[in-house]
Amino acid sequence: xxxxxxxxxxxxxxxxxxxxxxxxxxxxxxxxxxxxxxxxxxxxxxxxxxxxxxxxxxxxxxxxxxxxxxxxxxxxxxxxxxxxxxxxxxxxxxxxxxxxxxxxxxxxxxxxxxxxxxxxxxxxxxxxxxxxxxxxxxxxxxxxxxxxxxxxxxxxxxxxxxxxxxxxxxxxxxxxxxxxxxxxxxxxxxxxxxxxxxxxxxxxxxxxxxxxxxxxxxxxxxxxxxxxxxxxxxxxxxxxxxxxxxxxxxxxxxxxxxxxxxxxxxxxxxxxxxxxxxxxxxxxxxxxxxxx
Amino acid sequence: xxxxxxxxxxxxxxxxxxxxxxxxxxxxxxxxxxxxxxxxxxxxxxxxxxxxxxxxxxxxxxxxxxxxxxxxxxxxxxxxxxxxxxxxxxxxxxxxxxxxxxxxxxxxxxxxxxxxxxxxxxxxxxxxxxxxxxxxxxxxxxxxxxxxxxxxxxxxxxxxxxxxxxxxxxxxxxxxxxxxxxxxxxxxxxxxxxxxxxxxxxxxxxxxxxxxxxxxxxxxxxxxxxxxxxxxxxxxxxxxxxxxxxxxxxxxxxxxxxxxxxxxxxxxxxxxxxxxxxxxxxxxxxxxxxxxxxxxxxxxxxxxxxxxxxxxxxxxxxx
Numbered sequence: 001x002x003x004x005x006x007x008x009x010x011x012x013x014x015x016x017x018x019x020x021x022x023x024x025x026x027x028x029x030x031x032x033x034x035x036x037x038x039x040x041x042x043x044x045x046x047x048x049x050x051x052x053x054x055x056x057x058x059x060x061x062x063x064x065x066x067x068x069x070x071x072x073x074x075x076x077x078x079x080x081x082x083x084x085x086x087x088x089x090x091x092x093x094x095x096x097x098x099x100x101x102x103x104x105x106x107x108x109x110x111x112x113x114x115x116x117x118x119x120x121x122x123x124x125x126x127x128x129x130x131x132x133x134x135x136x137x138x139x140x141x142x143x144x145x146x147x148x149x150x151x152x153x154x155x156x157x158x159x160x161x162x163x164x165x166x167x168x169x170x171x172x173x174x175x176x177x178x179x180x181x182x183x184x185x186x187x188x189x190x191x192x193x194x195x196x197x198x199x200x201x202x203x204x205x206x207x208x209x210x211x212x213x214x215x216x217x218x219x220x221x222x223x224x225x226x227x228x229x230x231x232x233x234x235x236x237x238x239x240x241x242x243x244x245x246x247x248x249x250x251x252x253x254x255x256x257x258x259x260x261x262x263x264x265x266x267x268x269x270x271x272x273x274x275x276x277x278x279x280x281x282x283x284x285x286x287x288x289x290x291x292x
Numbered sequence: 293x294x295x296x297x298x299x300x301x302x303x304x305x306x307x308x309x310x311x312x313x314x315x316x317x318x319x320x321x322x323x324x325x326x327x328x329x330x331x332x333x334x335x336x337x338x339x340x341x342x343x344x345x346x347x348x349x350x351x352x353x354x355x356x357x358x359x360x361x362x363x364x365x366x367x368x369x370x371x372x373x374x375x376x377x378x379x380x381x382x383x384x385x386x387x388x389x390x391x392x393x394x395x396x397x398x399x400x401x402x403x404x405x406x407x408x409x410x411x412x413x414x415x416x417x418x419x420x421x422x423x424x425x426x427x428x429x430x431x432x433x434x435x436x437x438x439x440x441x442x443x444x445x446x447x448x449x450x451x452x453x454x455x456x457x458x459x460x461x462x463x464x465x466x467x468x469x470x471x472x473x474x475x476x477x478x479x480x481x482x483x484x485x486x487x488x489x490x491x492x493x494x495x496x497x498x499x500x501x502x503x504x505x506x507x508x509x510x511x512x513x514x515x516x517x518x519x520x521x522x523x524x525x526x527x528x529x530x531x532x533x534x535x536x537x538x539x540x541x542x543x544x545x546x547x548x549x550x551x552x553x554x555x556x557x558x559x560x561x562x563x564x565x566x567x568x569x570x571x572x573x574x575x576x577x578x579x580x581x582x583x584x585x586x587x588x589x590x591x592x593x594x595x596x597x598x599x600x601x602x603x604x605x606x607x608x609x610x611x
Contacts, residue, residue: 022490023435043458122346159338159342244562266440
């Protein structure tokens with residue numbers, strides 16, 4: 001049937017399959033192990049099957065205050081997602097015209113992506129420490145700190161998610177046909193109408209992709225949070241703290257719960273993207289029909 | 293009022309949903325460059341407040357003095373002299389910082405070479421052997437999904453496999469290949485490299501794949517028609533054309549590994565020194581100027597590596 005497949009195809013197909021196994025194998029191992037029986041240990045074989053460790057996590061008798069860290073991470077993730085989407089789409093639109101400081105913004109984004117996270121994190125923590133010292137010296141001696149989840153923590157996460165958002169916008173507009181907008185303008189649409197009813201419906205699947213990056217990268221962020229999050233911990237920080245001390249499958253249970261959230265978000269986002277793409281393929285452009 | 297609404301819509305289209313349709317079509321002309329500023333301004337401000345200014349503070353604080361518990365805002369080179377302590381006295385032996393950077397560069401090189409090899413062939417398979425667009429999308433997605441899940445979890449995931457009583461060791465003991473469990477499988481340089489490869493090959497696959505799908509297939513056919521072997525086509529056509537992706541992927545992987553302290557910490561059992569870990573250690577000891585000095589050194593070295601690599605390719609042109 002598939003005549004003409006060269007031998008290299010089969011060699012590389014096996015190589016690719018091995019890579020995928022390498023990617024997923026270990027993760028699947030800990031998902032399975034989080035269902036260890038109450039007597040089970042950190043390694044195979046399974047000592048019975050139960051939801052003991054996951055239940056223990058939710059009872060709060062376990063290792064961390066899961067509930068609080070979970071809510072903090074979720075809140076931060078959602079805010080980061082929204083801000084990333086709005087700022088990336090806006091900046092992406094700006095890059096379709098020439099403007100001064102264009103290359104400054106471009107290189108800031110690239111630099112923010114590749115300057116080691118620990119340096120950014122340290123810098124933000126120094127910045128907020130110095131701000132705190134200034135406030136203490138000049139206004140309020142009893143001031144505690146301006147560092148926190150939604151100040152320094154949010155900023156730290158955005159330095160990581162915004163570059164991805166901007167690069168995805170570049171990819172979108174690289175293959176976007178500007179004649180569609182011209183047509184809308186010729187028909188008398190205002191700039192906002194053009195954006196709302198022509199551009200947005202077309203780019204929407206990719207915009208959801210930006211949201212997916214925004215949430216998941218924040219939900220799992222560690223290196224930039226490490227110095228810049230303030231007194232409280234996010235879920236990944238708690239998890240990292242456990243790696244040196246824990247001898248029970250608690251840690252796998254926590255890993256499984258965190259991953260479950262990631263996979264839910266990934267599934268939701270990919271499902272929506274798929275649906276939108278099918279809709280676009282079926283109806284052509286949704287332009288003018290509205291998509292509320 | 294009408295005008296301010298227009299500005300807001302242009303700058304942040306999500307803020308005023310639907311109001312544009314109801315509005316009378318009264319053209320209010322704003323200069324295009326002003327609109328661009330409004331659109332790009334918010335992102336620029338975020339980078340300014342949380343990236344550029346913090347970097348400036350890192351440089352400034354690296355020249356401050358410190359004692360056991362606080363920063364002293366007075367000029368001092370102590371952050372740097374403490375870091376390079378003994379570097380001249382111990383010659384020709386390497387001092388601590390020298391050894392640490394050598395170790396980091398070694399890890400970096402190993403991870404770079406392995407991720408490049410895996411990433412290149414995975415991308416090659418996706419770009420040239422998977423013909424259907426649907427399959428191409430699906431398989432790329434399969435490679436991307438782990439990137440959206442937690443790095444720490446993907447590190448911990450190796451424990452049940454590589455630990456003293458893990459699957460690999462118990463398997464090897466059972467088959468009689470070894471008598472005692474191998475100790476260096478976990479919490480060693482081996483496990484650090486393995487985890488880094490596991491986590492970051494993705495950063496190699498994506499740019500290389502991007503470069504490869506842009507290669508005009510007729511060029512490859514032309515090479516074959518002209519009598520080139522598969523190997524010659526690879527070396528003389530595909531690799532040169534995939535070079536931008538290779539360089540961008542390499543920059544990602546190298547900068548990540550140079551600054552890494554989490555993977556090296558968790559997978560090295562907190563025993564392996566690395567450039568990023570020095571900074572973390574100094575911060576934990578509240579020696580911020582010393583931490584900042586190390587950050588500056590790391591930044592300079594990373595910058596040098598990137599400059600060298602971007603000589604090979606114009607990054608902006610490739611995006």
